Amino acid sequence: MRVMAQMGMVMNLDKCIGCHTCSVTCKQAWTNRSGVEYVWFNNVETRPGQGYPRTYQDQERWLGGWTLNRRGRLSLKAGGRLKKLFSIFANPKLPAIEDYYEPWTYDYDNLVQAPLGDHVPVARPKSLISGEDMQVRWSANWDDDLGGGPDLTRSDPTLKAMTEKANTQVRLEFEKTFMFYLPRICEHCLNPSCVASCPSGAMYKRAEDGIVLVDQDRCRGWRMCVTGCPYKKVYFNHRTGKAEKCTFCFPRVEVGLPTVCSETCVGRLRYIGVMLYDADRVAEAASTTDEHDLYEAQRRVFLDPNDPVVAREAERAGIPRDWIEAAQRSPLWALINTYRVALPLHPEYRTMPMVWYIPPLSPVVDVVRDAGVDGEDAGNLFGAIDALRIPIGYLAELFTAGDPAPVTTVLRRLAAMRSYMREVNLGRPTDESIAATVGMTGDEVQDMFRLLALAPYDERYVIPTAHTELGDPTALAHKLEETATECSLDYEGGPGMVGGGPFGEGSGGAAPIAVENFHMLKDRQTADTVADPSDRVQRVNLLNWDGKGRPEGLFPAPPAERPTAPQLMEGTDPDGEVEPRP
Amino acid sequence: MSPLSTVDVLLWLVFPYVCLVILVGGLVWRYRYDKFGWTTRSSQLYERRLLRWGSPLFHFGILVVLLGHVMGLLIPESWTTALGISDDAYHVVAVALGTVAGVCTLVGMAILIYRRRTVGPVFSATTKMDKVMYLVLGTVIVLGLANTAIANILGSDYDYRTGLSVWFRGIFYLQPDPALMAAAPIGFQLHAVAAFALFALWPFTRLVHAFTAPVGYLTRPYIVYRSRDAHMGSRAPRRGWERTGS
Numbered sequence: 001m002r003v004m005a006q007m008g009m010v011m012n013l014d015k016c017i018g019c020h021t022c023s024v025t026c027k028q029a030w031t032n033r034s035g036v037e038y039v040w041f042n043n044v045e046t047r048p049g050q051g052y053p054r055t056y057q058d059q060e061r062w063l064g065g066w067t068l069n070r071r072g073r074l075s076l077k078a079g080g081r082l083k084k085l086f087s088i089f090a091n092p093k094l095p096a097i098e099d100y101y102e103p104w105t106y107d108y109d110n111l112v113q114a115p116l117g118d119h120v121p122v123a124r125p126k127s128l129i130s131g132e133d134m135q136v137r138w139s140a141n142w143d144d145d146l147g148g149g150p151d152l153t154r155s156d157p158t159l160k161a162m163t164e165k166a167n168t169q170v171r172l173e174f175e176k177t178f179m180f181y182l183p184r185i186c187e188h189c190l191n192p193s194c195v196a197s198c199p200s201g202a203m204y205k206r207a208e209d210g211i212v213l214v215d216q217d218r219c220r221g222w223r224m225c226v227t228g229c230p231y232k233k234v235y236f237n238h239r240t241g242k243a244e245k246c247t248f249c250f251p252r253v254e255v256g257l258p259t260v261c262s263e264t265c266v267g268r269l270r271y272i273g274v275m276l277y278d279a280d281r282v283a284e285a286a287s288t289t290d291e292h293d294l295y296e297a298q299r300r301v302f303l304d305p306n307d308p309v310v311a312r313e314a315e316r317a318g319i320p321r322d323w324i325e326a327a328q329r330s331p332l333w334a335l336i337n338t339y340r341v342a343l344p345l346h347p348e349y350r351t352m353p354m355v356w357y358i359p360p361l362s363p364v365v366d367v368v369r370d371a372g373v374d375g376e377d378a379g380n381l382f383g384a385i386d387a388l389r390i391p392i393g394y395l396a397e398l399f400t401a402g403d404p405a406p407v408t409t410v411l412r413r414l415a416a417m418r419s420y421m422r423e424v425n426l427g428r429p430t431d432e433s434i435a436a437t438v439g440m441t442g443d444e445v446q447d448m449f450r451l452l453a454l455a456p457y458d459e460r461y462v463i464p465t466a467h468t469e470l471g472d473p474t475a476l477a478h479k480l481e482e483t484a485t486e487c488s489l490d491y492e493g494g495p496g497m498v499g500g501g502p503f504g505e506g507s508g509g510a511a512p513i514a515v516e517n518f519h520m521l522k523d524r525q526t527a528d529t530v531a532d533p534s535d536r537v538q539r540v541n542l543l544n545w546d547g548k549g550r551p552e553g554l555f556p557a558p559p560a561e562r563p564t565a566p567q568l569m570e571g572t573d574p575d576g577e578v579e580p581r582p
Numbered sequence: 583m584s585p586l587s588t589v590d591v592l593l594w595l596v597f598p599y600v601c602l603v604i605l606v607g608g609l610v611w612r613y614r615y616d617k618f619g620w621t622t623r624s625s626q627l628y629e630r631r632l633l634r635w636g637s638p639l640f641h642f643g644i645l646v647v648l649l650g651h652v653m654g655l656l657i658p659e660s661w662t663t664a665l666g667i668s669d670d671a672y673h674v675v676a677v678a679l680g681t682v683a684g685v686c687t688l689v690g691m692a693i694l695i696y697r698r699r700t701v702g703p704v705f706s707a708t709t710k711m712d713k714v715m716y717l718v719l720g721t722v723i724v725l726g727l728a729n730t731a732i733a734n735i736l737g738s739d740y741d742y743r744t745g746l747s748v749w750f751r752g753i754f755y756l757q758p759d760p761a762l763m764a765a766a767p768i769g770f771q772l773h774a775v776a777a778f779a780l781f782a783l784w785p786f787t788r789l790v791h792a793f794t795a796p797v798g799y800l801t802r803p804y805i806v807y808r809s810r811d812a813h814m815g816s817r818a819p820r821r822g823w824e825r826t827g828s
Binding site: 081082084085088089090091092094096097129130131132191192195196198199200201203204205206207208209215216217218219220221222223236238239240241242254466 | 617618620621622623624625626627628630633634637638640641642702703706707791794796797798799800802804805806807808809810
């Protein structure tokens with residue numbers, strides 16, 4: 001037994017309202033920079049839908065993750081080491097920018113600088129890649145709320161897989177369809193195929209908390225990690241030529257704060273905690289022959305932190321005492337193992353993902369209620385879960401490689417909780433038989449309700465802090481960039497050091513992201529124009545104009561060239577009114 | 583033999599060493615100062631159709647060309663003769679491989695430069711250093727291919743294996759004979775000068791990625807674990823705040 005600790009997350013999809021607050025705050029914190037305009041470390045997809053990047057779940061096309069070779073051993077689906085090196089000069093399976101979307105901004109300046117004319121000036125979309133005018137055709141959530149459906153929805157790979165297997169059609173017509181939201185971040189897998197795909201060895205899994213990171217100084221931009229990740233959660237920064245990915249907000253997590261996406265989640269649907277697992281059994285579990293068994297196999301890799309043998313082994317492995325205690329209080333352990341309501345996303349990729357999901361019961365409740373019967377009556381709900389094969393099959397494709405049994409079990413538990421708690425809320429005697437039908441006791445149901453519905457802050461986030469006294473004393477955590485314990489701007493060269501080195505935008509030392517944000521916000525707050533061009537690194541125009549290229553008319557003319565008087569239309573009286581004519 | 587002119591001494595004695603010092607010193611400096619900028623700066627995200635053809639053609643071509651240069655420059659003629667390889671056999675292989683690889687490299691590079699110029703996003707991601715590098719690299723390749731064509735196909739009595747190669751090897755044991763290069767045809771002289779200029783330019787261009795070719799991938803374990811403390815953070819401890827060894 002080799003005990004390791006893993007930081008992970010569970011998301012309760014029943015509570016996701018698809019507000020994208022997590023995506024926006026994550027973008028502001030991490031990818032509000034040039035080169036990663038198209039990158040969303042956190043994104044929220046409407047299911048059914050194509051996802052971001054488009055159809056990323058179709059592994060026959062993108063070849064992400066692991067597969068079993070003829071001898072039944074794990075191998076990278078996109079090919080082994082030699083094949084990788086031979087295709088390194090032009091990666092055949094790299095999503096193009098169109099598969100994500102071409103990022104854009106708007107020519108806002110035209111709104112205030114346009115000469116007087118007959119027509120109201122417009123802000124045309126400008127590509128952030130080429131700087132040219134562009135047609136906006138796609139984005140990270142173009143098919144949000146089933147927009148564009150059913151035409152776009154039909155291309156959902158999960159829907160296709162489900163249709164092929166179950167030979168059922170999902171109703172996509174207006175008012176007959178179903179949908180839910182799926183927020184996604186990096187899975188920080190136990191068996192990460194991106195790490196295995198990196199030729200330079202720049203990607204690694206942190207031994208202390210299992211967070212998967214890219215060493216920016218060692219990444220050479222070979223792009224194999226993007227192909228390797230089946231969730232397509234490693235991105236290529238096209239300005240610096242380096243891979244970037246979700247960091248699980250390690251600077252926050254190290255000091256005990258939840259990730260930005262969790263902290264700002266409106267629905268309070270995210271849970272963060274530590275899981276202990278046996279690193280020696282990961283490869284064996286990931287090699288499980290039957291895809292349907294992968295969920296249970298991964299569950300067996302986790303170790304019970306309340307087991308004294310495990311606790312002793314963990315301490316022997318150098319895991320600090322407070323981490324073991326955090327693992328015992330971990331909401332992940334409760335949701336994954338005690339209540340068994342959380343399921344992994346696409347276990348069939350064999351990466352052993354560590355962001356798990358509680359499948360949504362709400363679409364089922366809605367259907368039952370719309371049918372005119374009591375949507376919270378246990379009998380009605382249990383019957384509906386079995387009868388409504390369509391959402392179950394779809395959820396099973398997402399969370400259990402197509403096996404409906406575990407999903408049904410979870411949904412029945414959630415349904416039982418609703419019915420049981422309704423009696424409590426109405427002050428009626430509780431019906432223990434409801435709890436018993438799903439193999440729980442009334443107390444367990446009430447505990448689960450507390451964690452799922454009340455979700456107190458300190459029970460949702462049980463995050464032990466990093467131990468700076470362990471390991472190499474010359475590199476302490478408080479010296480890591482951007483830790484919350486000291487000023488982020490306090491680094492070599494100081495806040496003045498922003499900008500490119502002599503070899504292009506990406507050269508020289510990496511400016512901590514907080515420094516970039518600091519400059520951006522300062523510039524935005526102090527500039528007296530909409531698009532002040534005085535500073536090259538400054539960003540303007542809402543969130544992410546990056547100063548790349550100089551499309552005509554995007555920037556105001558430098559003061560010397562700026563006409564002193566407003567340009568007037570021919571035949572206009574200079575002394576007349578200067579307001580646009582209707 | 584006529585005495586060496588100053589130009590000959592400068593070109594075939596001083597220049598190569600200056601260039602090699604810049605190459606080694608520049609690489610060390612760049613690696614220390616600019617690890618973050620040490621990348622391929624791939625533009626595949628912008629455009630892949632042309633890259634799909636141009637990049638492998640160029641890279642595989644240039645790797646074979648490199649092998650050819652190792653054969654021709656570093657391995658003395660006496661060794662191949664000792665192995666029983668006749669001069670004719672050697673030249674047939676050299677011409678065949680050299681021409682095919684050289685043409686592949688050149689065509690690949692032509693595709694890549696065309697792509698760089700015509701595809702908007704790729705063009706705007708091109709630095710001044712890239713342009714200089716393309717110029718020098720292109721010159722070296724064209725001159726080299728021209729030499730192969732002239733010397734081996736049209737026929738020439740110049741045997742670079744007893745002239746240029748001996749001089750080149752001499753550089754590494756610090757006894758280069760500039761007279762050998764002074765006697766070489768102008769094509770070879772130009773190719774050598776351009777090549778050394780490329781070496782001097784190398785550390786300051788994106789070509790540095792060649793020195794971190796990921797051969798280690800073949801032997802390392804798939805999953806890399808690294809301790810949080812081992813290699814993190816982008817700033818060194820401030821002066822006066824370094825920890826003692828306790």
